[in-house]
Structure formats: structure tokens, C-alpha cells
Amino acid sequence: MALIEVVLGDIADEVVDAIVTAANESLLGGGGVDWAVHSAAGPRLAQAGGAIAPCLPGDAKVTPAFDLDPPVKYVIHTVGPVWDGGAYGEADTLASCYRRCLQVADELGVRGIAFPAIATGVYGFPSALAARIAVATIKSAQTDVALIRLVAFDQTAYDLLVEATQRDDLPA
Numbered sequence: 001m002a003l004i005e006v007v008l009g010d011i012a013d014e015v016v017d018a019i020v021t022a023a024n025e026s027l028l029g030g031g032g033v034d035w036a037v038h039s040a041a042g043p044r045l046a047q048a049g050g051a052i053a054p055c056l057p058g059d060a061k062v063t064p065a066f067d068l069d070p071p072v073k074y075v076i077h078t079v080g081p082v083w084d085g086g087a088y089g090e091a092d093t094l095a096s097c098y099r100r101c102l103q104v105a106d107e108l109g110v111r112g113i114a115f116p117a118i119a120t121g122v123y124g125f126p127s128a129l130a131a132r133i134a135v136a137t138i139k140s141a142q143t144d145v146a147l148i149r150l151v152a153f154d155q156t157a158y159d160l161l162v163e164a165t166q167r168d169d170l171p172a
Contacts, residue, residue: 002148004138006161011151012040015071016112020060020101022119023077027053027061032121033153041075042067055079058096060104074108076101080119083126091133094119098137105145112147117157128160135164 011019011033021037024030027049029038038045048063055061060078068075078101081093097118105113115134119125138148150165152158 002138002143002145004135004165005147005149006152006158006165007149008152008155008158010036010153011114011116012036012068014114014149014151015069016114016147016149017071017110018062018074018076018105018108018113019065019068019072020076020078020113020115020118022116022121022123023049023055023079025054025056025079026050027055027063027077030122033116037068037075040068041065045075049077057081058093058100060097060100062104062108074105074110076104076113078118080123080125083119083124086129090119090125091129094125094130094133095137098134099141102138102141102143102145102148106143110145112149113145114149114151116151117153117161120157127157131157131160131164132167135161135167 028046044066057079065072078097081090120127150161
């Protein structure tokens with residue numbers, strides 16, 4: 001089973017094989033974490049993303065990491081659901097984002113991966129629910145990834161992720 005760590009910081013500074021970005025379907029770059037990753041990786045990231053777009057909600061696609069510092073080799077782009085009250089499969093789509101990213105990571109032989117809080121920014125997914133879904137999905141995933149780092153952008157997100165990792169009622 002993978003080691004799950006929760007950290008507070010900038011995902012673009014993580015020292016792992018792959019960084020996940022919460023993308024939009026065009027994979028050309030957006031706001032929030034996607035802006036931070038694209039800024040750090042340089043303009044070739046948008047060019048590579050555009051060449052493999054679109055990426056549908058719940059799916060994941062990979063590009064090289066370009067100007068991100070080694071050992072980061074890959075950026076895995078995933079598109080979260082836009083929150084519309086929860087009755088439209090948003091939770092399943094969010095869980096699919098985490099599963100698909102881990103599947104892509106396994107295909108690439110990734111040993112360490114960093115995830116942001118997917119869909120909790122402009123997509124409006126409730127942060128506490130998103131944290132529980134992220135942790136439950138990761139805990140139940142069959143993966144060869146050894147280290148899964150959940151990167152919180154602020155103290156509130158950090159606290160929610162830590163709480164979710166400590167819950168006993170989530171799948172192991």
C-alpha cells in the first residue's frame with residue numbers, strides 16, 4: 001500500500017516523479033493550481049496539452065514535465081467535475097479523477113505522485129467532501145505508486161485532508 005502524505009505548499013515545488021494538475025478540458029492552462037503548474041513548466045506544457053486535448057471530466061492524460069525541476073518527469077492532467085449540487089454524479093467523477101491519475105502513473109512506472117485538491121477551486125466542489133473522496137479513492141486503489149502526496153494550498157485544505165486520512169470509516 002502506498003504511503004499517503006499531506007503537505008502544505010506549492011505543488012510545482014514537489015519532489016516526485018509526477019505532478020497532477022486540475023485542468024480544464026482544453027489542457028491549455030487555467031487558473032489556480034493549473035496556472036501554477038503551467039507557469040512552472042513553461043509554455044511547452046500548454047502546447048503538449050493542446051495536442052492531446054480534449055480531456056473529459058473524470059479522465060486523465062499525461063505530458064512531459066518540461067521546465068519543472070527534476071525528478072518531476074510528468075504532468076498528469078485531470079478534469080474534475082463542476083459542482084452542481086451533488087445530484088449529477090459529481091462524486092463519482094471526482095473519484096474517477098484520482099483513479100485514472102493512478103492508472104496513468106502505474107503505466108508510466110511512477111513511484112511518487114503529488115495531487116492537488118481537484119475541483120475545489122472555481123469548479124466549486126465542497127472541500128470537506130472532496131478531501132474524503134480523494135482519500136477514500138486513493139486508499140482503495142490498487143497501485144504500484146509508493147508515495148502519494150496530497151498537496152494543500154492553504155491551512156483549511158490541509159486540515160481537511162489530514163482529517164480525512166485519519167478517519168477509520170474510509171476504505172483502507
